Amino acid sequence: MMKEAKIALEDGTILIGDCFGFETTKTGEVVFATGMTGYVESLTDPSYKGQILMNTYPLQGNYGVSEEWFQSDGIKAEGFIVREESNHPSHSMSQKSLSDFLKEYEIPGISGIDTRELTIKIREHGTMKGALSTEEIDDEELLNLAKNQQNIEEIDLVDKVCVDKPKILGENYKKRVAILDCGIKNNSINAFLKREMGVVVLPYKMDYKEILDFDVEGVLVSSGPGDPTRVKEAIENVRKLSERLPMFGICLGQQIIGLAFKAKIYKMKFGHRGINQPVKDLRTDKVSITSQNHGFTIDQSSIEDTPLKLTQVNLNDGTPEGIEHEELPVSSVQYHPEAGPGPHDTDYTFDRFIKIMNEY
Numbered sequence: 001m002m003k004e005a006k007i008a009l010e011d012g013t014i015l016i017g018d019c020f021g022f023e024t025t026k027t028g029e030v031v032f033a034t035g036m037t038g039y040v041e042s043l044t045d046p047s048y049k050g051q052i053l054m055n056t057y058p059l060q061g062n063y064g065v066s067e068e069w070f071q072s073d074g075i076k077a078e079g080f081i082v083r084e085e086s087n088h089p090s091h092s093m094s095q096k097s098l099s100d101f102l103k104e105y106e107i108p109g110i111s112g113i114d115t116r117e118l119t120i121k122i123r124e125h126g127t128m129k130g131a132l133s134t135e136e137i138d139d140e141e142l143l144n145l146a147k148n149q150q151n152i153e154e155i156d157l158v159d160k161v162c163v164d165k166p167k168i169l170g171e172n173y174k175k176r177v178a179i180l181d182c183g184i185k186n187n188s189i190n191a192f193l194k195r196e197m198g199v200v201v202l203p204y205k206m207d208y209k210e211i212l213d214f215d216v217e218g219v220l221v222s223s224g225p226g227d228p229t230r231v232k233e234a235i236e237n238v239r240k241l242s243e244r245l246p247m248f249g250i251c252l253g254q255q256i257i258g259l260a261f262k263a264k265i266y267k268m269k270f271g272h273r274g275i276n277q278p279v280k281d282l283r284t285d286k287v288s289i290t291s292q293n294h295g296f297t298i299d300q301s302s303i304e305d306t307p308l309k310l311t312q313v314n315l316n317d318g319t320p321e322g323i324e325h326e327e328l329p330v331s332s333v334q335y336h337p338e339a340g341p342g343p344h345d346t347d348y349t350f351d352r353f354i355k356i357m358n359e360y
Contacts, residue, residue, distance in 0.1 A: 048076050064096065180237060180253075211237065261308050321333060
């Protein structure tokens with residue numbers, strides 16, 4: 001007989017299911033992602049730090065876990081909610097089961113609940129604080145944990161996932177790019193390495209003069225978790241480096257670039273998380289299907305009073321998906337061109353940025 005697990009939401013909802021993974025209790029913002037595959041990549045994505053992840057696709061764990069799919073050094077999400085967890089994975093690269101994966105990183109999982117019902121609730125009411133427990137715990141205590149935790153806007157999540165000292169990769173390549181690390185994904189790093197561009201992953205708090213000492217061709221402002229307004233040092237670095245080097249931002253990086261040039265940010269109702277978001281490029285009218293994972297976005301109306309211009313929009317809700325500076329070689333996208341798994345429609349953005357760096 002399966003051991004009981006519970007998930008409590010700040011609105012008083014308590015759902016009971018089956019326990020898998022590690023026996024513990026964790027809190028976080030409950031969010032949903034719509035991809036049919038990619039649970040390993042999602043769980044290890046630093047952008048999910050501080051969040052309890054729910055996959056809307058009902059079956060998870062069926063192809064196991066491989067370290068080759070990791071986007072960081074381990075699981076960053078606080079918990080995992082699924083409809084059905086597979087105990088018998090089948091894949092030539094699989095090294096362990098999903099449950100064993102969660103146990104290794106001391107992360108709780110709950111299965112056997114109606115994830116469709118919970119997704120509808122989040123879509124109607126917005127993301128909510130939650131508490132997930134695979135231990136014996138009183139309902140009232142679990143509800144209190146869900147309600148009384150800090151809002152995600154009050155937590156310095158980037159500090160929990162970024163590097164604390166420089167990390168150099170691809171030293172044999174003649175040119176290299178600096179990554180201002182706010183929670184970089186491995187796929188983003190590999191996107192440069194496979195194009196024979198070296199990478200220097202740097203703490204976002206590093207002084208801009210020290211960044212220039214690394215003799216880089218440009219700067220990538222990375223993706224990452226939480227509220228971009230809390231990453232003040234990164235915003236200041238973008239201001240100071242933007243007139244010296246080409247710059248490109250991904251996801252949180254777009255929001256940081258926006259803030260650096262006086263655009264405004266707001267928290268979305270339930271965000272974009274999945275691998276099927278349609279984005280239109282306003283310069284070419286081309287539509288791409290993109291992978292996304294963000295809960296904050298730039299306020300489009302605030303761009304008008306800045307030197308930035310809108311280049312891409314989300315076709316579902318009209319939110320900004322791309323911006324660029326009117327004069328400087330500074331641009332960004334809200335989606336993830338390094339997606340994996342997910343569509344590769346926008347992989348060309350790395351080629352475009354490298355071309356800009358080479359010509360600058």
